[in-house]
Amino acid sequence: MRILHTADLHLGRQFNGIPLDSDHAAILDQIVSAITSRDVDVLVIAGDIFDRAAPPTSAVRQFNGFLARVASETDAAVVMIAGNHDSGDRIASMAIMTDTRRALIRGAISADEKPLVLTDAHGPVAFTGLPFAYEYAARECFSDEALHTPEDVLAAQVACGRRNIPDGTRWVVVSHAFVAGASSSESERPLTRVGGIETVSSAVFEGAHYVALGHLHRPQSVGAPHIRYSGSPLAFGFDESDCQKSMSLVEIDAVGQTTIESIPFTPIRHVRVLKGRHAELLLADRSDDFIKAVLTDDAPVIDGMKRIRDVFPNACELIYERDEQAPEVKSLTGRALAVANPVEVIGDFVEHVRDEGFSEKELEVVASALGRLRETEDVK
Structure with a gap:
């Protein structure tokens, strides 16, 4: 099964007050082209679809048009989650009346994360989407006041998702987090409200055959080759001027082993x-x-x-x-x-x-x- 892993589109963002609408349009075109030219089965967007909870109308229209193209011009399924910049409710609303056989859209945290199960020549592959949530929302969701850190929240989410994965099924987890050991950029917003440790251990993803991460803007694997950030498609700060932006083409074989190819983005403005x-x-x-x-x-x-x-x-x-x-x-x-x-x-x-x-x-x-x-x- 072929997965195109992307994240951190940040639609509606500006670069030092300069709109990026045309830059994002070119990037979205390149994602659609990659899906069709590489026979991609699943498009993953690992959070931060928009740059803020209340994005401009132009950004919403741009993304809606992009999803319409993916639906009409390709056969790819879509798995996407809300990131810390997104409104979970806004992202969740996109799941209303969608074809649940072809889409998993997760906006709000849930105590019962059911996967999207797709099948290839080797059997089923389950995709679990874990939207970003702050600790206070997780405590309410799981009725657990002991959730104090982002790692506590993510561990609870992964455990809930794991319970719904049948034995022997290859498992892909989509998450939005700061995994310890990864390299950050200046343009990323912290994942904690008031100080605290925002990193999580890669060990929380034990059992997953591939982990599609969002939040950090540099493409990189962390902890293990199959735990990976695709990075943002555009550079949002000058500290990223040396970074080749890319999307990750992931192929999962019959036993869950992955091979990863980076497909570079070509921005219209560097x-x-x-x-x-x-x-x-x-x-x-x-x-x-x-x-x-x-x-x-x-x-x-x-x-x-x-x-x-x-x-x-x-x-x-x-x-x-x-x-x-x-x-x-x-x-x-x-x-x-x-x-x-x-x-x-x-x-x-x-x-x-x-x-x-x-x-x-x-x-x-x-x-x-x-x-x-x-x-x-x-x-x-």
């Missing part, structure tokens, strides 16, 4: 860090890529960013190499502290206050205001 003297960078070919310029000039350059944007209209950052030599600061958890995205910080506050995220119009106003602030700082 994320690049350019280093050199200001005058040298101005000689480069014009590009719409997202650029972080690291200047090696000894003296400050007048109107540095404005002139860089004549060549790179989507330049987002300009710093001097001498300012990057600050000593490294390590977090107590061993994970690099991420620089908060201002839009996310404001959005989280709004959602906390009124139990509802930004509307599309409100997002435009906030993004516009932040853009004007950034331009003011560039002028200074």
Whole structure:
């Protein structure tokens, strides 16, 4: 059986205030093409389908159109779960009136996770979808006040899913978590509300023949080759500029052994860090890529960013190499502290206050205001 493992689409996201609608459209096209050209049996989307709980209408329409294409242009089944950026209820609503023989869509945590069972030439393969849930929701779901960490929650979910897997069935688990030992990126939102240990042990997935993970944005296996992150299809920060984004084509044989092939994504705009003297960078070919310029000039350059944007209209950052030599600061958890995205910080506050995220119009106003602030700082 062939599985195309993807995750962390983050539809509706912006890169430093710049919309990514066209970038996401190209990525979704490439996923559909991979399904058809590689004879994929199952498409897996391991959470963070949208960038926030209340995504813009354009993102919802984009994803609905994508699912319609998968349903009409391919024979692939779909398994997808909600991630920590998603609204579980929104994702769950997509399961209403779907063909349950061809789709498993899990938005809200459940104490009775039933799998989607598909059959190939070697017999049944069971897919269990474990949507992301915070501890308070898990305590209510499982009636267990002893669930205090993400690992406690995931262990309870896996145990519930395992009970519904017939003996001798090959088993695929889809989850959204931070598995200990994996490499993170700056653009990922922590999975704990107030501090705490957010990582989980790969041992909680014991018995699964393949674990399709979401949350971390770099493609990687962790703990064992069959426990894998596909990574996000787009880079969402300059720390990912060196990362080749890909989807994972997984083939499971008769006894549950897996072979994994990475299929690279081709973005329409790359994320690049350019280093050199200001005058040298101005000689480069014009590009719409997202650029972080690291200047090696000894003296400050007048109107540095404005002139860089004549060549790179989507330049987002300009710093001097001498300012990057600050000593490294390590977090107590061993994970690099991420620089908060201002839009996310404001959005989280709004959602906390009124139990509802930004509307599309409100997002435009906030993004516009932040853009004007950034331009003011560039002028200074």
